[in-house]
Amino acid sequence: MMKAKKIAGTTIKRGRSEVAFSVFNYIFFVILCIIMVYPFWHVVMMSLSSVEATAKGGVFLWPKGFNLDTYIKVFKDPSIWSGYFTTIIVTLAGTFLGTLFTATTAYPLSKKDLPFGKIMLFLVLFTMLFSGGMIPGYLLMKNLNLIDNRLSLVLPGLISAYNVIIMKSFFQSIPESLEESAKIDGATEVTIFWKIVLPLSKATVATIALFTAVGYWNDYFSTVLYINTKERWALQAVLRYMLTNTNQAMQSAGVTVAAATNVTAATIKAASVVVATVPILCVYPFVQKYFVKGVMIGGVKG
Numbered sequence: 497m498m499k500a501k502k503i504a505g506t507t508i509k510r511g512r513s514e515v516a517f518s519v520f521n522y523i524f525f526v527i528l529c530i531i532m533v534y535p536f537w538h539v540v541m542m543s544l545s546s547v548e549a550t551a552k553g554g555v556f557l558w559p560k561g562f563n564l565d566t567y568i569k570v571f572k573d574p575s576i577w578s579g580y581f582t583t584i585i586v587t588l589a590g591t592f593l594g595t596l597f598t599a600t601t602a603y604p605l606s607k608k609d610l611p612f613g614k615i616m617l618f619l620v621l622f623t624m625l626f627s628g629g630m631i632p633g634y635l636l637m638k639n640l641n642l643i644d645n646r647l648s649l650v651l652p653g654l655i656s657a658y659n660v661i662i663m664k665s666f667f668q669s670i671p672e673s674l675e676e677s678a679k680i681d682g683a684t685e686v687t688i689f690w691k692i693v694l695p696l697s698k699a700t701v702a703t704i705a706l707f708t709a710v711g712y713w714n715d716y717f718s719t720v721l722y723i724n725t726k727e728r729w730a731l732q733a734v735l736r737y738m739l740t741n742t743n744q745a746m747q748s749a750g751v752t753v754a755a756a757t758n759v760t761a762a763t764i765k766a767a768s769v770v771v772a773t774v775p776i777l778c779v780y781p782f783v784q785k786y787f788v789k790g791v792m793i794g795g796v797k798g
Contacts, residue, residue, distance in 0.1 A: 536773070543567070543766035550762045566763040570771060573738075579731035586649045586730060587712040594654045594708040595701060602660045603689055606667035617664075624657045630721070637722050648722035649730060653711060659704045666700040667693060706780070713776045735772045739765050 538556050546561025570576060604610050605617055628636075633652060642648040670693060678688045694701065716732035723729055729737075 539766045539769050543763055543770050545763070547760050547763070550760055550766075566767040567771075570764065570767045575726060575729065575734045575737075576731075576771065578727045579729055579734035582646060582649070582728055583713060583731035586646060587709055590650045590653060590712040591705050591709040593650070594656075594659075594712075595705045597655050598659045598663055598704055598708075599694065599697070599701065600689075601655060602663035603667055603693060605660070606664045620657050620660055634721055643722055644724045644728065645722075646728060649712075649715070649718045652718060653708075653715065656707070656711075659707060663697070663700055663704060666697055670696055709779065710776060731772050735768050738768045 541556035541559050542550055543566055544559035544562055544564070545556060546563055549556075549560030601620075605613060605620070607613065610616070637643055637648045637652075642651070674692055674696075675688050678692055683691070714732060716730060716736050719730045719733035723733070
């Protein structure tokens with residue numbers, strides 16, 4: 497069996513093995529998508545189901561006994577809103593500053609004539625293998641008087657060596673003739689970076705911004721280390737508390753055992769996961785067109 501495919505006006509015949517390989521790929525990736533998507537879908541549907549249905553368990557392809565009481569109770573918990581506030585502020589500030597510092601670090605490292613460039617690149621790569629550790633990090637935040645300060649959630653994760661390498665690889669792929677032409681016209685290095693290099697790097701910058709934003713959004717351990725006041729907890733730390741201390745979380749949301757006719761610990765946990773996950777998922781479609789392009793360019797060229 498042969499199939500014909502037109503490419504640029506030329507007909508190319510596809511053999512059985514190629515067709516079989518394409519069919520296998522489609523089936524494999526459909527199954528893989530189902531495996532990855534279903535657990536989250538299950539949690540969403542369970543959070544929208546009744547107490548009786550969640551008590552029985554089983555597969556949740558759609559809500560069983562649809563009700564929104566769980567979400568109403570979850571959003572009555574003030575720690576959810578304070579967690580959202582902290583996480584949004586930290587994510588926005590960390591993403592902007594982290595992407596900016598990553599770009600300004602990678603750009604000079606991409607220059608072959610940078611003095612001591614190889615040594616500085618080695619020091620960046622060294623941090624991928626070895627770090628100061630948790631205790632030195634805590635002592636540093638303490639000496640900077642940043643314990644119980646939201647800045648302690650932003651500063652430690654500003655620059656990632658992995659992101660620096662990706663952006664450096666892309667900067668090296670930009671033709672040097674563009675920068676040489678700009679220098680002939682009197683442009684400085686700063687002007688070249690802001691007006692030529694960065695506009696050409698939108699795909700890579702968007703990719704790094706997405707990596708950074710997801711990292712900040714999902715970070716809970718920094719809150720455990722550095723934040724003592726519950727009102728300053730990040731959303732993921734609030735979620736962790738709700739998952740491990742469901743009864744206390746239900747009480748803080750104003751749900752008593754006697755009154756919790758449409759709410760259980762299982763639905764509270766499911767709704768908490770959804771509330772913490774959906775916002776960052778909504779960001780991905782806006783940067784999807786840059787994401788694959790940025791990763792491929794930054795990872796292959798250089």
